[in-house]
Amino acid sequence: MFPECLKRLFSRSQKVKGRVVLMRKNVLDFNNLTSVVGIVGTSKSLIGSAVDGVTSLMGKSVCIQLISATKADANGNGIVGKKAYLEGIIASIPTLGAGQSAFNINFKWDSDMGIPGAFIITNHMNVEFFLVSLTLEDIPNQGTMHFVCNSWVYNYEDYKQNRIFFVNETYVPSETPGPLVTYREAELQALRGNGTGKRKEWDRVYDYDVYNDLGNPDSGENFARPVLGGSLTHPYPRRGRTGRKPTKKDSKSEKPGHVYVPRDEIFGHLKSSDFLSYGIKSLSRSFLPAIKSIFDLKFTPNEFGSFEEVRELCEGGIKLPTDILSKISPLPVLKEIFRTDGEDNLLKFSIPHLIQVNKSAWMTDDEFAREMIAGVNPCVIRLLQEFPPQSKLDPSVYGDQTSKLTEEHLKINLEGLTVDKAIEGQRLFILDHHDVFMPFLTRLNESKSTKVYATRTILFLKDDGTLKPLAIELSLPHSGGQHLGADSKVILPANQGVESTIWLLAKAYVVVNDSCYHQLISHWLNTHAVIEPFVIATNRNLSVLHPVYKLLFPHYRDTMNINALARQSLINADGIIEQSFLGGKYSMEISSEAYKAWVFPDQALPADLIKRGMATEDSSCPNGLRLVIEDYPYAVDGLEIWDAIKTWVQEYVSLYYATDDAVKKDSELQAWWKEVVEKGHGDLKDKPWWPKMQTLQELIQSCSTIIWIASALHAAVNFGQYPYGGFILNRPTLSRRLIPEKGTPEYDEMTLVNLSVIEILSRHASDEIYLGQRDNSPNWTSNSRAIEAFKKFGKKLAEIETKISERNNDPNLRNRTGPAKLPYTVLLPTSKPGLTFRGIPNSISI
Missing domain, CATH: 4.10.372 (Lipoxygenase-1; domain 3)
Structure with missing residues (x-):
């Protein structure tokens, strides 16, 4: 409830003075980068100028009515005050951001109307604007009341119900002031929509759909793609529903075109x-x-x-x-x-970071191995715990896919150890891309432009803490048919003659596998795609007043929009990914197969490291984990970031939930989690590993995992792409030929040719918001303890940034920089705009 001191402030009739901050359409509109006249005008007309980015509103164009949080009408709803209108411009407000304009507004508010807790805004103009905030300023002896809005407001005729915004208080559903309950529920219902119809530009509806818009069968068979999601054959996370019409040739596929994204999700x-x-x-x-x-x-x-x-x-x-x-x-x-x-x-x-200091270090075995723990895809390598490596592919379909690697292949470089002793001593590791690609190789290699192997790479942990590759296995489906198993060859390290070129080429095939796996699975599937259902479910089920909404909201910024853009240009039929990566037209099917093995709890970094055998639980270690490779830059930096995130989440969530019972009784929270599991990730809803959301610890762990995926994990697999892959020979994405056989002319004229390439975005936007920061409004909550906990989180991240920099300057940590002299900086929390190879944005925004 509101403090008694605030109640006393409204014991007499008075005028309440307010300030509204907004931005014009032409400052923020993604689809209209050209200048338009200002938003000012009388009803349904425009006047004004864009001079100096300042717009003047006159007349009765924008109306606001306060809603009481403490006084109800006969129906139990908060009393609605009289209409008030924006009055003119505040000439100079130092705190205003670029393009923002502030306006005075005065409300008539009688003492018997209680304390405001929400407001209705009505836009009578025929152009939208971006409402930043409302501040009630002249509350005597108290300061201000803040309403943080950050939302587009269209003409009132575009909405079926009033646009309502709430004060920056935080309430679990059961503690919501009675007069605001109906308004809270109505706002959530508006965001859910009714599940029908084509979405319009001004809509704010969050709903689910399958990935049925990647292909366009009406343009021909080559452009048809299977629907991902809604089946056991092709399971997938859900994306935002647009409601476009089906294609003519396939009623299950949606016509391509403009992709609807809820208006507040669109880029500034x-x-x-x-x-x-x-x-x-x-x-x-x-x-x-x-x-x-x-x-x-x-x-x-x-x-x-x-x-x-x-x-x-x-x-x-x-x-x-x-x-x-x-x-x-x-x-x-x-x-x-x-x-x-x-x-x-x-x-x-830009010159890629990898070759700025040394133009040839990328070719060394040391750098090839180092990038598996400190490169763009450092979350796949695992401890080798059985030899030879085993396949999990169904032998009735694929035959015997057991590795053809033998101890004879490895022992020459094992520094006197046997394979068994090396495994026992946790000295052998594997980068295993065999099972991911083998089921697709027959179809992939039918293409004239693609020739590829499924690869296994064995590595040895040396006494100096670095890794060296021991052998690479290249496999193809058996020439007599895929069901008969694999035809495999083992390539060993060499540094002279044609064998050295064969070895270099074998490493390239490994990287082609890894580049495709990284882009389709580590990056797209495991961050972009899996987070979108959380974005949708949160907006549909958690009110802006809900503490968990306030916790998670910053980590969803721009994700739905960048995913929609990806479906239009990157992962669509004949899009950039299909043209540039070995998966070709089967790229998204490959990611669908990988989704079958996706496990939400394992996305938490500690669980991931343990599952891959890269760490064991050890209470004597600072993070409660002992790393098998002590100098594992991604894991060392990542665990510190993970611990900071989880500590922040625990301190914040504990402010609102004292017991497990409080979690169970939160109706919005339970509806949110039920929808995440049963709708957002509905193809995996029956998996036993889903948290039940019945305890405080389940809530803390789940929220920490969501934030980790959306911030640090995405940063780790995204912002190193150009620094490592901008020099495409280091991260080739396609291979055009198989290795020639001995005795052929091509064998003696070996070279690397025809490696196609793509430069992927690795830049930070100029208005990025990083982990430990929030947007321009410091008034995201009125809870002082929550604000203090967040400041503590920011300070902890600053400490981590200093420690990472110190580690990068420690010559004893050889994996931090490697032969290329490229420090591992991708998990430094902050960054300037541009191509910086550092910085953890709050959300998946690119």
């Missing part, structure tokens, strides 16, 4: 301009064929004939004739891709 202007600028550039190698047809350029941008060509691309760019520049200038989007400052370079990329 700063984020979108960064996405356009760097996103288009990073995808431009696939975009170049279209440009080629316009400009008749005489080169093949998807092919490289030598290492030198790749280096020239990184260090100098592809040359563009000067007469082409005149053709670019009329095309604003292309100007984001091409340099137009007088130089004749086309696509001049």
